[in-house]
Amino acid sequence: MSLGSAYAQSDSLRTLDRQLSRYSQQRLPEKLFLHVDRPFYVSGEIMWFKVYAVDGVLHKPLTTSKVAYVELLDKEQKPVLQGKIALQNAAGQGTFVLPKSLASGTYTVRAYTNWMKNFPPEYYFHSTITVVNTFGSVTKATPDQTATGIDAQFFPEGGHLVKGLTSTVAFKINDQHNQGVAASGIIVDQRGQNVAQFSTLKFGLGSFSFTPTEAGATYSAIIQLPNRQTLTRKLPAVQEQGYVLHLAPTADGLTITVQTPTPAEAADDILLLGHARQQPFVAVMGRFRDNKAVFTINKKDLPEGIAHFTVFNAARKPLCERLYFTPPAQQLAIQASINKQEYAPREKVSLQLATAGPGAQPLAASASVAVYRLDSLSTASGASINSYLWLASDLKGHLENPDYYFSANSPEVAQAADNLMLTQGWSRFRWDEVQTAPRPAPTFYPETSGHWIQGKLTHRGTGQAAPGIPVYLASPSRQPRLYSSISQPDGRLQFDLRDYYGPKEIVVQTNTQVDSTYQVEIYSPFSTAFAPTRHTALQLPESLRPELAQRHLQAQVQTAYFKKFTNQYTLPQTDSLPFYGKPDERYLLDAYTRFKVMEEVMREYVPGVLVRIRKGQFHFQVIDHLNNVPMTDDPLVVLDGVPIFNTNKVIALDPLKIQKLDVITSRYFHGRQIHQGLVSYSTYKGDLGSYKLDAHALLQEYEGLQLQREFYAPRYDTPQAQQSRLPDFRNLLYWNPQVTTSAAATDLTFYTADLPGRYVVVVQGMAANGLAGSHRIFLQVKSAL
The missing domain is CATH 2.170.130 (Ferric Hydroxamate Uptake Protein; Chain A, domain 1)
Incomplete structure (x- = not known):
């Protein structure tokens, strides 16, 4: 009977990978990436962005959702700007006019689809921008001479420290601005004896090994900060029983070792399940020998990107988990060149773009291009599409300089990436959801045809749901549009709107001749779930005052002379017929x-x-x-x-x-x-x-859906335009979210402004086969004689 039970447990474990595959089919992940034109703005400027939509498994353009929701959040997680962006062919574009009343600070840009609201908000796209209200005063930053703003966290490999078992412990040390801090220190036991030493490797991350000898003992880290102050933090508690996992790269792949000090726990079979982006790639049964189980993963079986390794016991309970990162072997190669390196003010710039895939073969791609001026305020670079899709989108929390982990194939970069995997691991699902059958229907569905307006119908007196009632939604206009819905058993309403752009009034009602006791409520389509963030008050040193004064002047000049050109829109191609078509x-x-x-x-x-x-x-x-x-x-x-x-x-x-x-x-x-x-x-x-x-x-x-604002930039292609007395103080020279490359090089042109300085050309792109890439080049504008 016990033998039969053991076989039943093994068979039950072996079904976990199939359950995960079915779960992934029913919960196909979506990802969005936003190319935001610049990292720094002053209040009153326009923020431009392009949305790329991909499936979360293969990273290929995904055309399922037709609407993306983009928000600008302040430090209190309150949206200050919101937009509904139409997606066509897995891409869209939009703008936010940053109000002149907007306070100085660091703001979060986030984006998601209706389908993505089924998943934790950490899964939404997030990036940060800095906005300075130049009508206010510059706050002088004073160097932090204390350890008050420093945060240190420690993460045992696999999840736990267990008495008598050697563990790798990763750590991260951040300042109040969420930036890594270089530090070193020692680990002491409760008697103050030194048991381990450590130091950061990159971005405040590092790892060390040590063996806890007492269950319930208190181990502490004494951290030496760069300002010679010390910080003490406790390590996670040591367990008497449990499991420890250790992953070691080898020449042929990976070796994963699971240990436990308890003979009773070592008597059962365990399962090592590996998956990447919710797709299982390995499921291996294992058995303990001398309280140790060893698994070997061949290098050719490792998927690109982040792989999750989870160990389950016979009761199908996850025991420990570990992440491992394999950089993608291929990316979209973007070649960008300009006709020269130095330009005069108001001179024409010719930019050539070409994209290629494996073997340098030409590969068509959808791309976006931004050209802006670099100064002391715009030193930070935005996220690249490749590092976001393969790395940042699958990790929880802020990621400092994700492009570094793609920069070189070196032991230091590999170790830094492993430290990152140990400190910021994250899974978008819970294993109990995977093992639940039947699974509940998702709360939110993809908007496959256009924007949905959703709401609820209730009885006016009781507030109870009113099912099975026809409800009509209309937007009065010269082109009549009427939508209808029948309330669900819980009173939910859904109107499938197409060609609904801009702000309008809507009228929602039931047939009042039949019954007038119903009440309609319309829901906001924007998510009310927020990922935890850590924003501190923006502090700018006094040395930046000249740059801020110049940016203030730039913004005011552009508003004064060119505002009328920035409020022009490309009207969408909509059906000119009324909702009922051609009448009889x-x-x-x-x-x-x-x-x-x-x-x-x-x-x-x-x-x-x-x-x-x-x-x-x-x-x-x-x-x-x-x-x-x-x-x-x-x-x-x-x-x-x-x-x-x-x-x-x-x-x-x-x-x-x-x-x-x-x-x-x-x-x-x-x-x-x-x-x-x-x-x-x-x-x-x-x-x-x-x-x-x-x-x-x-x-x-x-x-409704946001209208597409036309990007305006003056052209100096005639002597009269060259000699115009209107000042041109543009910080953003060029923005084009609709570049399509082909086998031949794509030619783009724009003109420099009156401001001398160094400018950066940023190109982001994606091909139909999922290859993504980014590229930067620089140009110089010299002073006018």
Whole structure:
């Protein structure tokens, strides 16, 4: 019987990799990357960005979601700017105008899709920018002479310290600005005896080995800081029983060793499961010998990127976990060249771009290009798409200079990457979710066709959910748009909006002729979950005052002379037809003798709609053109797209404010609703004229998808333009989020401004096969003679 139980346990363990595969299929991860034009702004400037959408497994462009949500968060995690960005072919673009009232500080830019809201907020894209309000005073920073702002954390490899077992312990030491601090120190036991020494390797990260000899004993780290002050921190508690995992790279791959001091725990089989981006790549059963189990992973089996190794016991409980990083062997090679290295003010710059894949073969890619001036304020570089997708997006918390881990194939870089894996490991899922069957349906679904407006329908008096009720959403305009939804059992509503751009008013209502006791609430589509961040007050040294004064002048000059050019938008290509398409009958009322009463208009000019009075109430009957007989029920009647359910109110409309009348003379299907024809009135301005909405209708301002702002830069291609007296103090010379490379080199041109200095050209790009890359080159603008 015990033998049968052991086999059952082993078989149960072997199913874990299949369960993970099924989980990944049902919870396919998405990733977003934002190329933000610059790292530093002054209040009043425009922030430009491009969104790249990829699947989280293969990092190939993913076209599933059609909307990305982008936010700018302050240090209190409160959104100060929000935008809904349309995604086409797995890419989108947008802008934020940073208000002149925006306070100086470090702000978080985050982005996600509706589907990504099913996962922890750490999974959203995050980056930081600095904004300075130059109308305020410069805060002088005083060097921190104390250890108050220093944070030190220690992480045993695999998760635990166990009595009598040697463990590798990683650590990270950060300052108040979340930057690594170079330090060294010793580990002492509770009697003050030195048991280990350590020092940081890179970015405040490091590791050391030691063997705890007593369970429950207190071990402490005494850290020597650069300012010769010391900091003491306790190590995690030592357990009497448990497991210790150790990963060691070899010439052929990896060796993973699991140890336990307890013979009873060593009697069971264990499973080593390796997965990368939720895809299992190895599942090996193991057995302890002398309280030790050893696994060997071949190098050819290791996936690129971050691999998770998790050890399970016979009860399918995860015992310990370890991460390992393998840099990707291939990336998108971007070649960028300019026609010379030094330019005069207002001179034309010719930029050539070419992208290639393995073997230097030309490879088409979608790219974005930013060119901005470098100064003492813009020294920080933004994230590169390759390091973000392969590294930063799969780690929790702030990552200092992720590009370093791709810089060279050297032992120091490899050790630094391993220290990073030991200190910032993270998994997007919990193993109990993987093993749960059946799994609950996700809360959020991908917006595959356009933006969704979601809400809830309740009974006005009780607040209880109202299921199975048709609800209509309209946005009054000259191009009528009407959307409908039927409330779910829990009262949820979902309206699938297409071609909805910019701020507009929406009207949401039920059929008040049937029941007026319902109340509608519209939800915000932005996530209310936030990843923990650590922002300190922005402090700028007095030495930066000249640079800040220059940036202030630049921003004011640009606002004064070029603001009218920065508020131009590319109108989206939308359907010019109303929501019901081409009508069967159309009446332009200006072509007829004008009547002052709508009843006369309907009776005299619209033979396809009969006007009837029953019990003192007006009713319309549309004549079915197929059978030439009137349909029995009232049609759907709309004014500028807004349904009117009481025909008496239609008759009361002022016909002099109505421009045209459309009629559908057959059954009209709208969503899951079937109507006996349709009658649509349109006012001259698309503003409902003098019609007053029903008191039970919800009228709300709602921001749709963001319109695409056109980037403006002056061109000095004529002598008159060259000699213009308008000052050109642009900090951002060029921004183009829609560059498409091909087999031949792509030529781009722009002009320098009046400000001399060093400028950087930043290119980010991605090919259809998932290869991503970035590149930087520099140019110099000399002073005018």
